[in-house]
Amino acid sequence: MKVYNSLTFKKEELKTLEPGKVKMYVCGVTVYGSPHLGHAKSAVAFDLIHRYLKYKGYEVNIVKNYTDIDDKIIKASQENNIDFRTLSNQYIEEYEEIMQLLNVEKDTHNPRATDVMDLIIKFTQELISKGNAYERNGSVYFSVQSFPKYNTILQRVKENLKESEEEDYVTDQDTAFGEDKLDVRDFALWKKMKEGEPFWESPWGKGRPGWHIECSVMILNFLGQTIDIHGGGQDLKFPHHRNEIAQSESYSGNIFAKYFLHNGYVNVNNEKMSKSLGNFFTVADIAKNYDPMVIRWYLISSHYRSSNNYNSDSLEPAKKTYNRLLNTIKKVNDEEFTDTKSKQLDNLIEKIGDAKTKIIEAMDDDFDTPVALAELLTLFREINKALLQDNLKINRVFKDRFYDLINFSESIFGIFPFLKSSSKPFSTESANEKDNLIKNLINLIIELRVKLREKKIYDVSDIIRDRLKVLGIDLEDKKVQ
CATH class of the missing domain: 1.10.730 (Isoleucyl-tRNA Synthetase; Domain 1)
Incomplete structure (x- = not known):
């Protein structure tokens, strides 16, 4: 069988490191909000690949991470006045329930960034000792100049750095352009603490990881120095996956991944669906009107490398x-x-x-x-x-x-x-029979909640309400007289 390798821009025969086995890593979600259709596209795409590899007889060890600490999570936790762990746990639970609705099979491992903090620090120390990273004012940066082939991997159409592209290099860092870094392309491995933010103790002071290092560390910990397949969205090719390759190959001296597979977007009005653009539709909202298997069919009806164009119809x-x-x-x-x-x-x-x-x-x-x-x-x-x-x-x-x-x-x-x-x-059942059954079950659950509230058993009633909300069913409680 052949797969399209983003490293070589062509289809290649799949030849795994070990016959009959696949070591596969997929970049997961940053858990600061409800999963939208774009998240579902990636999850379903790599679930499909996972399923087919198993059908072909491969023993698949698949790891998909949760980014449970970063700037967006911190901002969302501060806005909601809750601990970042509470926020991330809430959205991880919701994500997993949505994955179950979409019939996405369980991965071998789902590590969180906060689970591997000690390993991240050790990884960073090793890069410093090898001359691939340096410390400045409590932060640690990877030196792109120490990795000569940096600009040749996962190339973009335009490779010359322009001011308009400056943001690509600094979005994962807390410094102004040019400050602290020896090269504009250098990226943060460890970020010094800002007032009021979560932190971990390190040899460089209080801080937290940069964007890219968690994936490299998780891969090393769960899969080893070299893997067969690395997956993720097209938007992660640069800088994320390029930076992963640079830091991992500098650390081990070995090839990081044989094949990079990238899924397409879900577009709205020809723009990528994303939280940052505010043009996203959550899976839970869509599932109010459509069977989850209809959503899955819609997503797989396009090639995993192609984009789905979404509108209300x-x-x-x-x-x-x-x-x-x-x-x-x-x-x-x-x-x-x-x-x-x-x-x-x-x-x-x-x-x-x-x-x-x-x-x-x-x-x-x-x-x-x-x-x-x-x-x-x-x-x-x-x-x-x-x-x-x-x-x-x-x-x-x-x-x-x-x-x-x-x-x-x-x-x-x-x-x-x-x-x-x-x-x-x-x-x-036929589709209509199934719809009627679901409606009757929902009505039964609502009646049960009314009885619970009449008896003032609010804790159980609230659990049912919150679980229904995850499934896209909003209930408004009125005061019980």
């Missing part, structure tokens, strides 16, 4: 398509099978096998989900036509092959989570 086509898939599954479930045989049925059984082969071929080509899903949809249309228009009678062989395909599709695409409770999808 973007998910409607995905909803219709996904509901057609569910209704086809229900139709096959409801069909009685007989010992019938026919040329049309034999051809349809053969097409199921052909579709699976073509899906694998597409996924082997840098996880090409648009082509793979098109094959699945084409097959489902033919099955629908055969059952509904031609009144084709099916046999056990057809059903078994069909179930095999559905289970295969869940294993790599993650779009049929109901299969986890049954080896065959006999319990699937």
